[in-house]
Amino acid sequence: MVKLISFKNCPFVQRVMGALVMKNVPFEIEYIELNNKPQWFLDISPNGQVPVLVTENDTVLFESDAIVEYLDDKYAPIEEVSAEQKALDRAWSYQASKHYMPQCGTMASKDKETFETRLTNLAKAFAKAEGKLGDTPFFKGDYVSNVDIAWLPLLHRASVIKNHSGYDMLDGFPKVQKWQAALIESGLTAKTVPADFVEKFSGFYLTNTYLASLKDNKEVA
Ligand SMILES: N[C@@H](CCC(=O)N[C@@H](CS)C(=O)NCC(=O)O)C(=O)O
Missing domain, CATH: 3.40.30.10 (Glutaredoxin)
Structure with a gap:
C-alpha cells in the first residue's frame, strides 16, 4: 500500500x-x-x-x-482528456496551488491592515476562477475533476474561517461560493483532512491573529 x-x-x-x-x-x-x-x-x-x-x-x-x-x-485518471485539455487542467490547478502559501500567510496575519493587503492578492485568484466558472456545480461539469481537487484546500480553508470567524474570503465571488458549497456537500473536504483538522487549524490560524479577534467578537456578540 x-x-x-x-x-x-x-x-x-x-x-x-x-x-x-x-x-x-x-x-x-x-x-x-x-x-x-x-x-x-x-x-x-x-x-x-x-x-x-x-x-x-x-x-x-x-x-x-x-x-x-x-x-x-x-492509477486510472478521473477522466480521459486530450493533451490540450490536460495542459489547461494543470494550468487551472496551478492557479490554485500557487496561492496555498499566500492563503496561509493571509490567515496568519496579525493585524487588519496586513490581512487586507494580503487578501487583495489572494482575491485575484478567486476573481480568475469567478470569471471562468459556468453554471455547473464543479469546475468542469457535474463531476469532481483534478482542477476541483487542486482548489479544494483553498475553498475548504475559506469555509472553516467563515464558520469560525464570520469572515468570508469569498465575499463578492458568488460562483466560487457555490463551488465551495458543492465541494463541501460532496464530502471530499471531510475525507481529505484528519478528524481533528478544525482544532489544529484553529490553534494556528484562529489564535493570536486578526481573524482570531473577529472570532472572539463573534463569540461575545
Ligand atoms: N512545493 C512543495 C511545497 C510543500 C510545502 O510547502 N510543504 C510545507 C507544509 S504545507 C512543508 O513541508 N514545510 C516545511 C519546510 O518547508 O521545511 C509541494 O508542492 O509539495
Missing part, C-alpha cells in the same frame, strides 16, 4: 489526499510535526517538505504536482 507522509494543516497534502480518495487508492498516512521533523523523514525526503508519497516499490516521491501526476499515470 502507498504511504503518505503528512502534516495536519498542509494544503499540499490535502490536494494529494483528494487525488487518492477520488481514485479510491488505498493509502496509509503518517503525520509528522514540521517544527520537529523526525530523522527518518529528513533521511528520505529530498526537500524536507510534506507531502511525501512512498510508493508500493518503496520509491520516495516528493513535490505535490509530481505526486498528483504520478497518481494519474499509475
Whole structure:
C-alpha cells in the first residue's frame, strides 16, 4: 500500500489526499510535526517538505504536482482528456496551488491592515476562477475533476474561517461560493483532512491573529 507522509494543516497534502480518495487508492498516512521533523523523514525526503508519497516499490516521491501526476499515470485518471485539455487542467490547478502559501500567510496575519493587503492578492485568484466558472456545480461539469481537487484546500480553508470567524474570503465571488458549497456537500473536504483538522487549524490560524479577534467578537456578540 502507498504511504503518505503528512502534516495536519498542509494544503499540499490535502490536494494529494483528494487525488487518492477520488481514485479510491488505498493509502496509509503518517503525520509528522514540521517544527520537529523526525530523522527518518529528513533521511528520505529530498526537500524536507510534506507531502511525501512512498510508493508500493518503496520509491520516495516528493513535490505535490509530481505526486498528483504520478497518481494519474499509475492509477486510472478521473477522466480521459486530450493533451490540450490536460495542459489547461494543470494550468487551472496551478492557479490554485500557487496561492496555498499566500492563503496561509493571509490567515496568519496579525493585524487588519496586513490581512487586507494580503487578501487583495489572494482575491485575484478567486476573481480568475469567478470569471471562468459556468453554471455547473464543479469546475468542469457535474463531476469532481483534478482542477476541483487542486482548489479544494483553498475553498475548504475559506469555509472553516467563515464558520469560525464570520469572515468570508469569498465575499463578492458568488460562483466560487457555490463551488465551495458543492465541494463541501460532496464530502471530499471531510475525507481529505484528519478528524481533528478544525482544532489544529484553529490553534494556528484562529489564535493570536486578526481573524482570531473577529472570532472572539463573534463569540461575545
Ligand atoms: N512545493 C512543495 C511545497 C510543500 C510545502 O510547502 N510543504 C510545507 C507544509 S504545507 C512543508 O513541508 N514545510 C516545511 C519546510 O518547508 O521545511 C509541494 O508542492 O509539495
